[in-house]
Amino acid sequence: MTCVVAAATSLLLGSPSISDPNPGATNLCLLQMSRHLREAIQVHGLMIKSSQSTDPYSAGRLAEFYAISDHGSLEYAEKVLESVEQVEQPTPFIYNTLIRGNLMRDDPLRSILLYQQMLRGSVEPEHFTFTFVLKACTELLALDFGKQIHGHVVKIGMDSAPFIRNKIIHLYAVCGAISDARKAFDTSTERDIVAWNTMLEGYSRNNDGRSLHALFNEMPYRDAVSWNTMIAYCVQNGNSDEAVDMFRLMQECGELPNKVTLVSVLSAIACLGALSQGKWVHAYIEKRGIELDQNLGSALINMYSKCGCIEGAIDAFNGTKEKSVDTWNSMITSYASNGQSLKALELFTKMEFAGIRPNAITFSCILNACSHSGSVDEGDKLFERMYEDYGIEPDIAHYGCMVDLFARAGLFEKAKEVMARMPFKPDAVMWKALLSASRIHKNYEMGEQAGTQLIELAPTDDAGYVLLSNMYAMADDWEQVYEVRKKMKDRGIQKVPGCSSVELDGIVHEFIVGDTTHARTKEIYEMMDEFGEKLRIEGYEPDTKQVLLDIDDEEVRQSSLTHHSEKLAIAFAFINTKPGTTIRVMKNLRVCGDCHSVIKLLSKIYDREIIVRDSSRFHHFVRGSCSCKGYW
DNA sequence: CTCGGGCTCT
Numbered sequence: 001m002t003c004v005v006a007a008a009t010s011l012l013l014g015s016p017s018i019s020d021p022n023p024g025a026t027n028l029c030l031l032q033m034s035r036h037l038r039e040a041i042q043v044h045g046l047m048i049k050s051s052q053s054t055d056p057y058s059a060g061r062l063a064e065f066y067a068i069s070d071h072g073s074l075e076y077a078e079k080v081l082e083s084v085e086q087v088e089q090p091t092p093f094i095y096n097t098l099i100r101g102n103l104m105r106d107d108p109l110r111s112i113l114l115y116q117q118m119l120r121g122s123v124e125p126e127h128f129t130f131t132f133v134l135k136a137c138t139e140l141l142a143l144d145f146g147k148q149i150h151g152h153v154v155k156i157g158m159d160s161a162p163f164i165r166n167k168i169i170h171l172y173a174v175c176g177a178i179s180d181a182r183k184a185f186d187t188s189t190e191r192d193i194v195a196w197n198t199m200l201e202g203y204s205r206n207n208d209g210r211s212l213h214a215l216f217n218e219m220p221y222r223d224a225v226s227w228n229t230m231i232a233y234c235v236q237n238g239n240s241d242e243a244v245d246m247f248r249l250m251q252e253c254g255e256l257p258n259k260v261t262l263v264s265v266l267s268a269i270a271c272l273g274a275l276s277q278g279k280w281v282h283a284y285i286e287k288r289g290i291e292l293d294q295n296l297g298s299a300l301i302n303m304y305s306k307c308g309c310i311e312g313a314i315d316a317f318n319g320t321k322e323k324s325v326d327t328w329n330s331m332i333t334s335y336a337s338n339g340q341s342l343k344a345l346e347l348f349t350k351m352e353f354a355g356i357r358p359n360a361i362t363f364s365c366i367l368n369a370c371s372h373s374g375s376v377d378e379g380d381k382l383f384e385r386m387y388e389d390y391g392i393e394p395d396i397a398h399y400g401c402m403v404d405l406f407a408r409a410g411l412f413e414k415a416k417e418v419m420a421r422m423p424f425k426p427d428a429v430m431w432k433a434l435l436s437a438s439r440i441h442k443n444y445e446m447g448e449q450a451g452t453q454l455i456e457l458a459p460t461d462d463a464g465y466v467l468l469s470n471m472y473a474m475a476d477d478w479e480q481v482y483e484v485r486k487k488m489k490d491r492g493i494q495k496v497p498g499c500s501s502v503e504l505d506g507i508v509h510e511f512i513v514g515d516t517t518h519a520r521t522k523e524i525y526e527m528m529d530e531f532g533e534k535l536r537i538e539g540y541e542p543d544t545k546q547v548l549l550d551i552d553d554e555e556v557r558q559s560s561l562t563h564h565s566e567k568l569a570i571a572f573a574f575i576n577t578k579p580g581t582t583i584r585v586m587k588n589l590r591v592c593g594d595c596h597s598v599i600k601l602l603s604k605i606y607d608r609e610i611i612v613r614d615s616s617r618f619h620h621f622v623r624g625s626c627s628c629k630g631y632w
Numbered sequence: 633c634t635c636g637g638g639c640t641c642t
Contacts, residue, residue: 197639228640
C-alpha cells in the first residue's frame with residue numbers, strides 16, 4: 001500500500017501530462033492511504049499546486065490526517081489552519097479536529113487555546129466542539145473555565161444533548177464539585193446509562209460510598225461499566241472481600257465481566273491472597289477465550305505472585321501475547337518477592353536479549369532482587385549500567401535499593417557511602433532498610449541511629465517503634481525498650497495488631513493475635529498444643545525477645561508469642577487440609593523471628609510446604625528451610 | 633460528505 005501511494009504520487013508530480021478526471025478526489029484518496037508523514041506531505045504538495053488545500057472539505061481532511069492519524073503531526077495540522085485562515089474563515093470542523101488532536105496527544109491546554117482562538121475568529125462552535133473542550137477542562141481540572149463553557153452551552157440550548165451533558169457531569173465530578181454534578185444529572189431530561197455511570201464514578205471519586213450504593217440501587221438497568229465502577233470502588237477502599245462478592249453478584253445478574261472487571265477483581269484477589277479464586281478467574285479467562293493483553297496479563301502475574309504461586313505467574317507471563325516492559329517487570333518482581341532472585345536476574349538478562357528496553361521500575365525490581373539474593377557485585381554493576389547503558393537517572397528508590405543491598409550484606413560502610421553520595425535526603429524507607437539490616441547483623445549502633453531517624457521521619461508509623469524496641473531487646477537494653485515504648489504511648493501510636501488469613505474452599509478465614517472468636521477455636525488451640533509438644537521434642541525454645549512491646553510478664557509474653565496470628569492460621573489450615581497439602585498464609589505485618597523458626601520446624605516435622613506472605617515478601621518454607629534465607 | 637476512544641482498570 002505504501003509503495004502504491006508513493007508511486008502514484010510521484011507519477012502525478014512528475015507527469016502533469018497524465019490526465020486525471022477528478023484530481024481532487026484522487027488526492028484525498030491518496031491522503032487517506034498514506035502510511036507515512038512524508039507521503040501525506042507529498043499529497044499535500046499536490047493539493048497546494050491545484051489550490052485544493054484551502055478548499056474547506058479538503059483542508060478538513062488534511063487537518064484530520066495530520067492531527068489524528070498515527071503518522072501525523074500537530075505542527076502540520078496547525079499549518080493547514082493558518083493557510084486556510086489567510087484565504088477565508090476556517091470551518092468549525094478544522095478547529096474541532098485540532099482541538100481533538102491536541103487532546104489525544106495530551107495537550108489539553110492547547111485545546112483550550114485553540115477553542116479561544118476559534119471564538120476570537122468568530123467561528124461558531126458546534127456541539128462536537130463542546131464535547132472536546134469540556135474534556136480538555138476535565139483533564140486540566142479547570143472547573144471555572146468549565147463552568148463558563150457550561151453557561152455558554154446552556155445559553156445556546158445545547159445542554160440537553162446527552163454527550164455534552166454527560167461530559168458536564170464528568171467535569172464536575174472529577175473536579176470534586178459533586179453537588180453540581182448531581183444537579184446536572186438531576187435536571188437532565190433523558191438519563192442514559194452513561195449519565196448514571198458517570199454519576200457513580202463521581203461518588204466513587206468523592207469517596208461517598210453511601211450515595212454510590214444508593215445510586216447503584218436506583219439504576220433502572222446496569223451494564224458492565226456500572227458493575228466495574230462498584231468493584232473498583234471496593235478495591236480502592238481495601239474491601240477486597242466485597243469486591244469479590246460484587247463480582248459474583250454481577251454474574252448472577254447476568255452481566256458478562258469484561259477485561260476491566262477482571263483486572264479489578266484480580267487485584268482484589270491478590271490482596272486477599274485467595275489463590276483458588278484467582279485460578280478460577282484464570283480458567284474463566286481461558287474458557288471465554290479472552291486474550292491476555294498487557295493489563296490483564298500483568299494483573300494475572302501479580303495475582304499469582306501475591307498468592308505465592310510462581311508457576312501460575314510464569315503461565316500468565318508466557319500467555320501474554322505482546323509483552324510490554326510492565327509485563328517483564330511484573331514477572332521479575334514475582335521471582336524476586338518469592339525468593340527466587342537468581343531467576344529474576346536471569347529474566348532480566350533475557351529481557352535485554354529480547355530487545356526490551358528496561359525502565360526505571362525495572363531497575364528498582366532488579367536491584368531489589370540483588371539485595372535479597374546477596375548479589376552485591378551484580379547489583380553494583382547494574383546500578384552503574386542503569387545510567388551508562390540506558391540513560392536512566394537513579395531516583396531515591398534506587399538509592400534505597402543500594403543501601404539495602406549493602407546493609408543486608410553487612411557492608412554498612414558502603415551503605416553509608418551511598419547515602420552520603422546521593423543527591424537526596426534519606427527517606428523513611430531507607431532508614432527502615434538500614435534498621436532491619438542492623439538488627440540482622442546485630443549492629444546496634446547503626447540500628448539506633450537508623451531507628452531514631454525513622455521515628456522522626458515517620459512518627460505516626462508504628463513500624464519504627466516496633467523495630468527499634470525489638471532491636472534494643474535483642475541487645476538486652478531494657479531501659480531503651482521502655483523509652484521507645486513510652487514515646488510511642490505518649491504519641492498515641494498503637495501497634496497494628498497482627499492479622500493472618502488462609503483460604504479454604506474459596507472462603508477466607510481471618511485470625512488476629514490471640515484470636516478466640518473463630519467457631520473452631522477449641523480445635524485450633526488443641527492443634528497449637530500439639531505443635532508445642534512436637535517442637536519441644538525437636539529442641540525448640542521460644543525466643544521471647546520478639547514480643548516485647550505489649551507485654552511485661554514473662555509468662556504472658558510466652559503465651560502471646562505462641563498465639564501470633566500466623567500460628568493460629570497455620571493450625572487452622574492443618575486441621576482442615578490433607579497431609580501434604582501446601583498451606584498458604586497471608587499476614588499484614590512482617591513475620592517475627594520466633595514464628596519464622598517455628599514455621600521452619602513445622603515444615604520439617606510435618607513435611608508440609610508452608611508459604612507465608614508477610615507485609616514485605618514471601619517465605620516459602622520447605623523441609624526446615626525458608627526461601628528468604630534469613631533475610632526479611 | 634468528515635468529528636463524540638461518551639463512563640469503568642493500570
